[in-house]
Amino acid sequence: MANDENWVDIGHADDLSTTPVKRVSAMNVELAVSCKDGEFGAISSICNHVGGPLGEGRLDGDYIVCPWHNWKFHRCSGLGEPGFEEDRIPAFPVKVEDGRVFVNLDGASKRQKKPHPPHPLAREVKRAPGRLRIAGISTTAMDGANPRFSGSDHLLDHALNAAHDLDADARLIKLNALKFRNCEGYYSKSAQACTWPCSITQMDAGDQMDQVYEALVHWADVIIVATPIRWGAASSLYFKMAERLNCVQNAVTIRNQVLIRNKVAGFIVVGGQDNIQSVAGQMLGFFAELGFIFPQFPYIAHSRGWSHEDMECNVEIVRASKELAEGAAMLTKRCLDLAAHLVASDEAPSSIERGGRKAHAIAT
DSSP, X not given: OOTTOOEEEEEEHHHHTTSSEEEEEETTEEEEEEEETTEEEEEESBOTTTOOBGGGSEEETTEEEOTTTOOEEETTTOBBSTTOTTOBOOEEOEEEETTEEEEEGGGOOOXXXXXXXXXXXXXXXXXXXSSOEEEEEEOOOOOTTSOOOOXXXXXXXXXXXXXXXXXXXXXXXXXXXXXXXXXXXXXXXXGGGSOSSOHHHHHOTTOTTHHHHIIXXXXXXXXXXXXXXXXXXXXXXXXXXXXXXXXXHHHHHHHOOOOOOSOXXXXXXEESSSOHHHHHHHHHHHHHHHTOBOOSSOEEEEEOOTTOOOHHHHHHHHHHOHHHHHHHHHHHHHHHHHHHHHHHOSSOSSHHHHHHHHHHHHHO
Protein backbone atom coordinates (compact mmCIF):
# COMPACT_ATOMS: atom_id res chain seq x y z
CA MET A 1 0.00 0.00 0.00
CA ALA A 2 1.05 3.60 -0.57
CA ASN A 3 2.08 5.69 2.41
CA ASP A 4 -1.02 7.86 2.04
CA GLU A 5 -3.32 4.87 2.35
CA ASN A 6 -4.70 3.67 5.63
CA TRP A 7 -7.63 1.43 4.77
CA VAL A 8 -9.71 0.55 7.79
CA ASP A 9 -12.43 -2.09 7.86
CA ILE A 10 -15.60 -0.42 9.17
CA GLY A 11 -18.05 -3.30 8.82
CA HIS A 12 -19.97 -5.68 6.62
CA ALA A 13 -21.55 -4.11 3.54
CA ASP A 14 -24.87 -5.88 4.18
CA ASP A 15 -25.08 -4.41 7.67
CA LEU A 16 -24.06 -0.89 6.64
CA SER A 17 -26.48 -0.82 3.71
CA THR A 18 -29.54 -1.39 5.90
CA THR A 19 -29.47 2.22 7.18
CA PRO A 20 -29.23 5.24 4.83
CA VAL A 21 -26.92 7.07 7.26
CA LYS A 22 -24.97 5.59 10.15
CA ARG A 23 -22.46 6.96 12.62
CA VAL A 24 -19.31 4.82 12.62
CA SER A 25 -16.14 5.20 14.66
CA ALA A 26 -12.93 4.13 12.93
CA MET A 27 -9.73 4.47 14.95
CA ASN A 28 -11.22 7.40 16.89
CA VAL A 29 -12.38 9.12 13.68
CA GLU A 30 -16.12 9.78 13.68
CA LEU A 31 -17.66 9.07 10.27
CA ALA A 32 -21.07 9.53 8.69
CA VAL A 33 -21.37 6.47 6.46
CA SER A 34 -24.18 6.45 3.91
CA CYS A 35 -25.49 4.03 1.32
CA LYS A 36 -27.66 4.90 -1.64
CA ASP A 37 -28.38 2.71 -4.65
CA GLY A 38 -25.68 0.34 -3.44
CA GLU A 39 -22.96 3.02 -3.38
CA PHE A 40 -21.25 3.86 -0.10
CA GLY A 41 -20.01 7.28 0.98
CA ALA A 42 -18.04 8.31 4.05
CA ILE A 43 -17.60 11.84 5.36
CA SER A 44 -16.69 13.33 8.71
CA SER A 45 -19.51 13.10 11.20
CA ILE A 46 -18.67 16.54 12.63
CA CYS A 47 -20.77 19.34 11.12
CA ASN A 48 -19.10 22.65 10.25
CA HIS A 49 -21.74 24.67 12.10
CA VAL A 50 -21.46 23.79 15.79
CA GLY A 51 -20.20 20.22 15.57
CA GLY A 52 -23.48 18.38 15.20
CA PRO A 53 -23.35 14.59 14.59
CA LEU A 54 -23.96 14.13 10.85
CA GLY A 55 -23.89 10.37 11.32
CA GLU A 56 -27.16 10.68 13.25
CA GLY A 57 -28.76 12.74 10.49
CA ARG A 58 -30.88 11.78 7.49
CA LEU A 59 -30.50 11.64 3.74
CA ASP A 60 -32.10 14.26 1.52
CA GLY A 61 -31.25 13.13 -2.00
CA ASP A 62 -27.46 12.93 -2.03
CA TYR A 63 -27.04 15.19 1.00
CA ILE A 64 -26.76 14.31 4.65
CA VAL A 65 -28.80 16.67 6.81
CA CYS A 66 -27.37 17.55 10.22
CA PRO A 67 -29.86 16.56 12.94
CA TRP A 68 -29.09 19.68 14.95
CA HIS A 69 -29.59 22.63 12.59
CA ASN A 70 -30.27 21.16 9.13
CA TRP A 71 -26.96 22.03 7.45
CA LYS A 72 -26.42 19.76 4.44
CA PHE A 73 -23.29 18.10 3.01
CA HIS A 74 -22.90 15.79 0.02
CA ARG A 75 -22.64 12.28 1.31
CA CYS A 76 -19.63 11.39 -0.88
CA SER A 77 -17.77 14.65 -1.64
CA GLY A 78 -18.44 16.47 1.64
CA LEU A 79 -19.39 19.64 -0.26
CA GLY A 80 -22.11 21.89 1.14
CA GLU A 81 -25.47 22.05 -0.60
CA PRO A 82 -25.82 24.16 -3.78
CA GLY A 83 -24.88 27.75 -3.02
CA PHE A 84 -22.78 26.69 -0.04
CA GLU A 85 -20.15 24.54 -1.72
CA GLU A 86 -17.41 26.54 0.00
CA ASP A 87 -18.54 24.87 3.20
CA ARG A 88 -17.09 21.41 2.97
CA ILE A 89 -16.18 18.71 5.42
CA PRO A 90 -13.62 15.90 5.03
CA ALA A 91 -14.63 13.12 2.66
CA PHE A 92 -12.90 9.73 2.70
CA PRO A 93 -12.22 7.23 -0.10
CA VAL A 94 -14.37 4.10 0.22
CA LYS A 95 -14.05 0.62 -1.28
CA VAL A 96 -15.81 -2.71 -0.86
CA GLU A 97 -13.82 -5.96 -0.83
CA ASP A 98 -15.14 -9.45 -0.06
CA GLY A 99 -18.35 -7.97 1.31
CA ARG A 100 -16.51 -5.65 3.72
CA VAL A 101 -16.45 -1.84 3.58
CA PHE A 102 -13.09 -0.09 3.92
CA VAL A 103 -12.35 3.61 4.44
CA ASN A 104 -8.97 5.25 3.78
CA LEU A 105 -8.46 7.50 6.78
CA ASP A 106 -5.30 9.06 5.35
CA GLY A 107 -7.02 10.08 2.11
CA ALA A 108 -9.44 12.60 3.58
CA SER A 109 -10.12 15.88 1.80
CA LYS A 110 -9.65 19.09 3.76
CA ARG A 111 -12.31 20.75 5.86
CA GLN A 112 -13.21 24.25 4.70
CA LYS A 113 -15.50 26.70 6.43
CA LYS A 114 -17.11 29.45 4.40
CA PRO A 115 -17.11 32.75 6.32
CA HIS A 116 -20.62 33.50 7.54
CA PRO A 117 -21.53 36.95 8.85
CA PRO A 118 -22.50 36.78 12.52
CA HIS A 119 -26.15 37.17 13.42
CA PRO A 120 -26.96 40.72 14.61
CA LEU A 121 -27.89 39.35 18.05
CA ALA A 122 -24.44 37.79 18.40
CA ARG A 123 -22.77 41.16 18.91
CA GLU A 124 -21.05 42.05 22.17
CA VAL A 125 -23.49 42.61 25.01
CA LYS A 126 -22.70 46.14 26.07
CA ARG A 127 -25.09 48.74 27.42
CA ALA A 128 -25.42 51.72 25.08
CA PRO A 129 -25.22 55.09 26.83
CA GLY A 130 -28.37 57.09 27.41
CA ARG A 131 -31.48 57.16 29.52
CA LEU A 132 -32.78 54.15 31.38
CA ARG A 133 -34.80 51.85 29.15
CA ILE A 134 -37.76 49.68 30.10
CA ALA A 135 -39.44 47.00 27.97
CA GLY A 136 -42.94 45.86 28.74
CA ILE A 137 -43.88 42.38 27.53
CA SER A 138 -47.55 41.54 27.13
CA THR A 139 -48.28 37.81 27.10
CA THR A 140 -52.04 38.15 26.61
CA ALA A 141 -53.48 36.08 23.76
CA MET A 142 -56.55 37.34 21.96
CA ASP A 143 -58.26 37.67 18.60
CA GLY A 144 -56.65 40.79 17.16
CA ALA A 145 -59.59 41.48 14.85
CA ASN A 146 -61.98 41.45 17.79
CA PRO A 147 -59.96 42.77 20.75
CA ARG A 148 -61.15 42.65 24.34
CA PHE A 149 -60.08 44.33 27.52
CA SER A 150 -57.06 42.75 29.18
CA GLY A 151 -56.46 43.61 32.83
CA SER A 152 -52.76 42.71 32.67
CA ASP A 153 -52.28 44.80 29.51
CA HIS A 154 -54.16 47.68 31.10
CA LEU A 155 -51.81 47.74 34.09
CA LEU A 156 -48.78 47.28 31.85
CA ASP A 157 -49.83 50.43 29.98
CA HIS A 158 -49.89 52.30 33.31
CA ALA A 159 -46.44 50.96 34.12
CA LEU A 160 -44.97 52.12 30.81
CA ASN A 161 -46.67 55.52 31.04
CA ALA A 162 -45.03 55.94 34.43
CA ALA A 163 -41.67 55.24 32.78
CA HIS A 164 -42.17 58.23 30.49
CA ASP A 165 -42.99 60.38 33.51
CA LEU A 166 -39.75 59.20 35.12
CA ASP A 167 -37.74 60.25 32.04
CA ALA A 168 -37.07 56.69 30.86
CA ASP A 169 -37.47 55.25 27.38
CA ALA A 170 -40.19 52.62 27.10
CA ARG A 171 -40.98 49.94 24.56
CA LEU A 172 -44.00 47.63 24.42
CA ILE A 173 -43.77 44.14 22.95
CA LYS A 174 -47.01 42.23 22.47
CA LEU A 175 -46.30 38.55 21.98
CA ASN A 176 -49.75 38.20 20.47
CA ALA A 177 -48.63 40.40 17.56
CA LEU A 178 -45.43 38.44 16.89
CA LYS A 179 -45.10 35.41 14.67
CA PHE A 180 -42.58 33.11 16.28
CA ARG A 181 -42.11 29.38 16.30
CA ASN A 182 -42.40 27.11 19.30
CA CYS A 183 -39.19 25.83 20.86
CA GLU A 184 -38.32 22.70 18.90
CA GLY A 185 -36.27 21.00 21.58
CA TYR A 186 -32.70 21.48 20.37
CA TYR A 187 -31.54 21.25 23.98
CA SER A 188 -33.08 17.77 24.15
CA LYS A 189 -30.76 16.71 21.30
CA SER A 190 -27.69 18.16 22.99
CA ALA A 191 -26.86 21.11 25.21
CA GLN A 192 -24.47 22.23 22.44
CA ALA A 193 -27.35 22.25 19.94
CA CYS A 194 -29.18 24.95 21.91
CA THR A 195 -27.20 27.98 20.78
CA TRP A 196 -27.10 31.72 21.29
CA PRO A 197 -28.53 33.28 19.22
CA CYS A 198 -31.38 30.79 19.22
CA SER A 199 -31.02 28.07 16.58
CA ILE A 200 -34.47 28.88 15.18
CA THR A 201 -33.68 32.59 14.99
CA GLN A 202 -30.51 31.85 13.05
CA MET A 203 -32.28 29.54 10.60
CA ASP A 204 -35.55 31.43 10.12
CA ALA A 205 -35.30 35.12 9.24
CA GLY A 206 -39.08 35.41 9.54
CA ASP A 207 -39.16 34.30 13.16
CA GLN A 208 -39.95 37.38 15.26
CA MET A 209 -38.65 36.15 18.59
CA ASP A 210 -35.58 38.23 17.74
CA GLN A 211 -37.51 41.28 18.96
CA VAL A 212 -37.74 39.77 22.44
CA TYR A 213 -34.08 38.73 22.44
CA GLU A 214 -33.00 42.19 21.30
CA ALA A 215 -35.00 43.89 24.04
CA LEU A 216 -33.98 41.57 26.88
CA VAL A 217 -30.30 41.08 26.07
CA HIS A 218 -29.23 44.29 24.34
CA TRP A 219 -31.71 47.13 24.85
CA ALA A 220 -33.58 47.16 28.15
CA ASP A 221 -32.35 47.93 31.65
CA VAL A 222 -35.72 46.87 33.04
CA ILE A 223 -38.38 44.47 31.82
CA ILE A 224 -41.89 44.13 33.14
CA VAL A 225 -43.71 40.99 32.10
CA ALA A 226 -47.50 41.05 32.33
CA THR A 227 -49.64 37.93 32.24
CA PRO A 228 -53.22 36.90 32.90
CA ILE A 229 -53.84 33.77 34.93
CA ARG A 230 -55.12 30.88 32.81
CA TRP A 231 -56.31 27.87 34.80
CA GLY A 232 -53.97 28.64 37.65
CA ALA A 233 -50.91 29.32 35.48
CA ALA A 234 -49.37 32.06 33.36
CA SER A 235 -50.64 32.43 29.80
CA SER A 236 -49.75 30.01 27.01
CA LEU A 237 -47.86 32.79 25.23
CA TYR A 238 -45.75 33.34 28.32
CA PHE A 239 -44.66 29.70 28.30
CA LYS A 240 -44.07 29.77 24.54
CA MET A 241 -41.70 32.71 25.11
CA ALA A 242 -40.09 31.13 28.18
CA GLU A 243 -39.21 27.96 26.28
CA ARG A 244 -37.49 30.03 23.59
CA LEU A 245 -35.50 31.87 26.28
CA ASN A 246 -33.74 28.65 27.26
CA CYS A 247 -30.96 29.60 24.85
CA VAL A 248 -30.17 32.65 27.03
CA GLN A 249 -29.70 30.54 30.14
CA ASN A 250 -27.94 27.74 28.24
CA ALA A 251 -25.25 30.16 27.05
CA VAL A 252 -24.11 30.26 30.69
CA THR A 253 -24.15 26.47 30.91
CA ILE A 254 -22.13 25.68 27.79
CA ARG A 255 -19.91 28.76 27.41
CA ASN A 256 -20.05 30.66 30.71
CA GLN A 257 -21.49 33.48 28.58
CA VAL A 258 -23.66 35.62 30.88
CA LEU A 259 -26.00 37.58 28.60
CA ILE A 260 -28.13 39.24 31.29
CA ARG A 261 -26.15 41.63 33.49
CA ASN A 262 -27.34 44.50 35.67
CA LYS A 263 -30.92 44.10 34.47
CA VAL A 264 -34.07 44.28 36.56
CA ALA A 265 -37.36 42.41 36.15
CA GLY A 266 -40.82 43.03 37.55
CA PHE A 267 -44.15 41.32 36.97
CA ILE A 268 -47.86 42.03 36.67
CA VAL A 269 -50.24 39.13 37.29
CA VAL A 270 -54.00 39.47 36.85
CA GLY A 271 -56.59 36.73 37.02
CA GLY A 272 -60.20 35.94 37.72
CA GLN A 273 -59.08 33.17 40.05
CA ASP A 274 -56.47 32.57 42.75
CA ASN A 275 -52.93 31.12 42.42
CA ILE A 276 -51.19 34.49 42.14
CA GLN A 277 -48.29 33.52 44.42
CA SER A 278 -47.64 30.33 42.48
CA VAL A 279 -47.65 32.10 39.10
CA ALA A 280 -45.47 34.94 40.35
CA GLY A 281 -43.11 32.52 42.09
CA GLN A 282 -42.58 30.53 38.90
CA MET A 283 -41.85 33.71 36.95
CA LEU A 284 -39.43 34.95 39.60
CA GLY A 285 -37.60 31.64 39.60
CA PHE A 286 -37.31 31.51 35.82
CA PHE A 287 -36.08 35.07 35.33
CA ALA A 288 -33.63 34.66 38.20
CA GLU A 289 -32.12 31.75 36.24
CA LEU A 290 -31.69 34.08 33.26
CA GLY A 291 -29.75 36.52 35.44
CA PHE A 292 -32.30 39.23 36.24
CA ILE A 293 -32.32 41.05 39.58
CA PHE A 294 -35.50 42.05 41.40
CA PRO A 295 -36.51 45.07 43.45
CA GLN A 296 -38.24 44.79 46.79
CA PHE A 297 -41.85 43.80 46.08
CA PRO A 298 -41.16 42.68 42.49
CA TYR A 299 -44.74 42.13 41.34
CA ILE A 300 -48.23 43.50 41.59
CA ALA A 301 -51.32 41.36 41.17
CA HIS A 302 -55.09 41.26 41.29
CA SER A 303 -57.57 38.43 41.70
CA ARG A 304 -61.06 38.07 43.10
CA GLY A 305 -60.66 34.36 43.70
CA TRP A 306 -62.61 31.26 42.70
CA SER A 307 -65.80 32.49 44.36
CA HIS A 308 -66.07 35.39 41.89
CA GLU A 309 -66.37 34.05 38.36
CA ASP A 310 -68.30 37.10 37.16
CA MET A 311 -65.62 38.28 34.76
CA GLU A 312 -67.52 41.39 33.72
CA CYS A 313 -67.22 42.69 37.29
CA ASN A 314 -63.57 41.72 37.44
CA VAL A 315 -62.88 43.70 34.26
CA GLU A 316 -64.59 46.80 35.61
CA ILE A 317 -62.75 46.61 38.90
CA VAL A 318 -59.35 46.47 37.20
CA ARG A 319 -60.29 49.16 34.69
CA ALA A 320 -61.51 51.58 37.37
CA SER A 321 -59.03 50.84 40.16
CA LYS A 322 -56.78 53.79 41.00
CA GLU A 323 -54.93 51.64 43.49
CA LEU A 324 -53.89 49.11 40.83
CA ALA A 325 -52.87 51.88 38.42
CA GLU A 326 -50.77 53.50 41.13
CA GLY A 327 -49.34 50.10 42.04
CA ALA A 328 -48.19 49.59 38.44
CA ALA A 329 -46.55 53.03 38.44
CA MET A 330 -44.79 52.31 41.73
CA LEU A 331 -43.56 48.94 40.41
CA THR A 332 -41.96 50.82 37.52
CA LYS A 333 -40.33 53.28 39.91
CA ARG A 334 -38.90 50.50 42.09
CA CYS A 335 -37.49 48.73 39.06
CA LEU A 336 -35.99 51.90 37.57
CA ASP A 337 -34.48 52.96 40.90
CA LEU A 338 -32.72 49.61 41.20
CA ALA A 339 -31.62 49.74 37.55
CA ALA A 340 -30.19 53.24 38.02
CA HIS A 341 -28.15 52.00 40.97
CA LEU A 342 -26.85 49.01 39.01
CA VAL A 343 -25.95 51.05 35.94
CA ALA A 344 -24.17 53.69 38.03
CA SER A 345 -22.31 51.22 40.21
CA ASP A 346 -18.88 49.92 39.31
CA GLU A 347 -19.40 47.02 41.68
CA ALA A 348 -21.05 43.83 40.47
CA PRO A 349 -21.25 43.51 36.71
CA SER A 350 -23.14 40.37 37.56
CA SER A 351 -24.50 38.72 40.68
CA ILE A 352 -22.10 35.81 40.11
CA GLU A 353 -19.05 38.09 40.06
CA ARG A 354 -20.32 40.01 43.08
CA GLY A 355 -20.35 36.81 45.08
CA GLY A 356 -16.83 35.99 43.91
CA ARG A 357 -15.48 39.40 44.95
CA LYS A 358 -17.12 39.16 48.34
CA ALA A 359 -15.73 35.68 48.96
CA HIS A 360 -12.26 36.87 47.95
CA ALA A 361 -12.45 39.86 50.27
CA ILE A 362 -13.45 37.67 53.22
CA ALA A 363 -10.66 35.21 52.45
CA THR A 364 -8.03 37.95 52.41
